[in-house]
Amino acid sequence: MDVYEKLREILDTGPAGAPPSKAFDEILRLLYTPEEAAVAVHMAFFPRPLESIASDAGMPVDEVSRLLEAMAGKAVIYERQKGDQTLYLLLPTIPGLFEFPLMKGILTPELERLGKLWDKYHTEAMGASFSGNPTPFARVIPVEQSLVAKTRVHPYEEVARLIDAVDFIALEQCPCRVSIKACDNPTETCLIFDNAGRFLVRRGYGREISRREAHDVLDRTEEAGLVHTSNNSAGKPAFICSCCKCCCTILTCRTKLGLPNAFAASSYEARVDQDACTGCAICADERCPMSAISLTDDKAVVGIDKCIGCGLCVSTCPTGAITLNKRSEEPEVPPTMQDLGMRIITEKGKLESFLSQNKS
Numbered sequence: 001m002d003v004y005e006k007l008r009e010i011l012d013t014g015p016a017g018a019p020p021s022k023a024f025d026e027i028l029r030l031l032y033t034p035e036e037a038a039v040a041v042h043m044a045f046f047p048r049p050l051e052s053i054a055s056d057a058g059m060p061v062d063e064v065s066r067l068l069e070a071m072a073g074k075a076v077i078y079e080r081q082k083g084d085q086t087l088y089l090l091l092p093t094i095p096g097l098f099e100f101p102l103m104k105g106i107l108t109p110e111l112e113r114l115g116k117l118w119d120k121y122h123t124e125a126m127g128a129s130f131s132g133n134p135t136p137f138a139r140v141i142p143v144e145q146s147l148v149a150k151t152r153v154h155p156y157e158e159v160a161r162l163i164d165a166v167d168f169i170a171l172e173q174c175p176c177r178v179s180i181k182a183c184d185n186p187t188e189t190c191l192i193f194d195n196a197g198r199f200l201v202r203r204g205y206g207r208e209i210s211r212r213e214a215h216d217v218l219d220r221t222e223e224a225g226l227v228h229t230s231n232n233s234a235g236k237p238a239f240i241c242s243c244c245k246c247c248c249t250i251l252t253c254r255t256k257l258g259l260p261n262a263f264a265a266s267s268y269e270a271r272v273d274q275d276a277c278t279g280c281a282i283c284a285d286e287r288c289p290m291s292a293i294s295l296t297d298d299k300a301v302v303g304i305d306k307c308i309g310c311g312l313c314v315s316t317c318p319t320g321a322i323t324l325n326k327r328s329e330e331p332e333v334p335p336t337m338q339d340l341g342m343r344i345i346t347e348k349g350k351l352e353s354f355l356s357q358n359k360s
Helices: 003-011 022-031 034-040 050-057 061-073 093-097 109-130 159-164 175-180 194-202 211-223 249-255 282-287 337-347 351-357
Strands: 077-082 085-090 138-141 169-173 188-193 227-231 239-243 268-272 293-296 299-302 322-326
Touching: 003 022, 003 034, 022 109, 034 050, 034 061, 050 061, 050 085, 061 077, 077 194, 093 109, 109 175, 109 249, 159 211, 159 239, 169 194, 169 211, 188 194, 188 211, 211 227, 211 239, 227 249, 239 249, 268 299, 282 293, 337 351
Parallel strands: none
Antiparallel strands: 077 085, 138 227, 169 188, 188 239, 227 239, 268 322, 293 299
């Protein structure tokens, strides 16, 4: 079997999957040299030491070390430190293999090509694979300004508490807007936390920032009308993205591809006080990324079936006529990232192949 096809099959066991495609075959050939791919097929989604990978690959440790460091330097595999030991593991397609190599925000001709291929792959196969069956990987977080003090808020629904829960914050360029270039929204907006954030900073793909700076990023992206999204689990966040409807993988799964389980809406929905609404149409024309708001008789009306509970309409309503309110049925949120991943893998019928590929 071709080594790149073998690598694709391994990546396909992950939660996001890696369905076959000519575009993805070219992506893999751009990301990995044949030598690197030959080592990568002996890796897994759990961390392993250099010596173990070299043993499985049947190659000298020094040569495997060189190849692993080359791949980590390109951010096409993940490396983390455990005491004095360096451990290596594969990145899933999304989030990881798509985003990380583009997070410097500087596109060489090769990375330009890579971005176009990911966009093609997203449309042809990856978007549908990434979307939930039915559990989505990502969920919407309401913007801070849209939640009032009397609202009952879970810790995983409040941006401030999410940021306070992490130990390390890295800021990176948005790979979606950097590569798609369909809007003028800010690009230095992706927040990656803890070990993954440390890895990206070590490898030059991001910079460490403070909690205050992280809040400033979210304030700036809210002002720009971007939707805050994070992993669809209740534990520590792995990331907070600020997504646009025209470029970003998470939102375009619904806005462009029409996939209903692309992401989980927040547990809130927008409601309009008709008496207070002046019909200015800011919410409908400028803020709602899902086109969930329309005007009827010069009053804003929310289509609840389309509302994702992001709160962007609330934070700019000049009369305070729009509020976020708890939905009658709150979505179930897996307790941890590990639980989320295993649930998605199980729903997609990949549990056996995942466990077989990733046994220690």
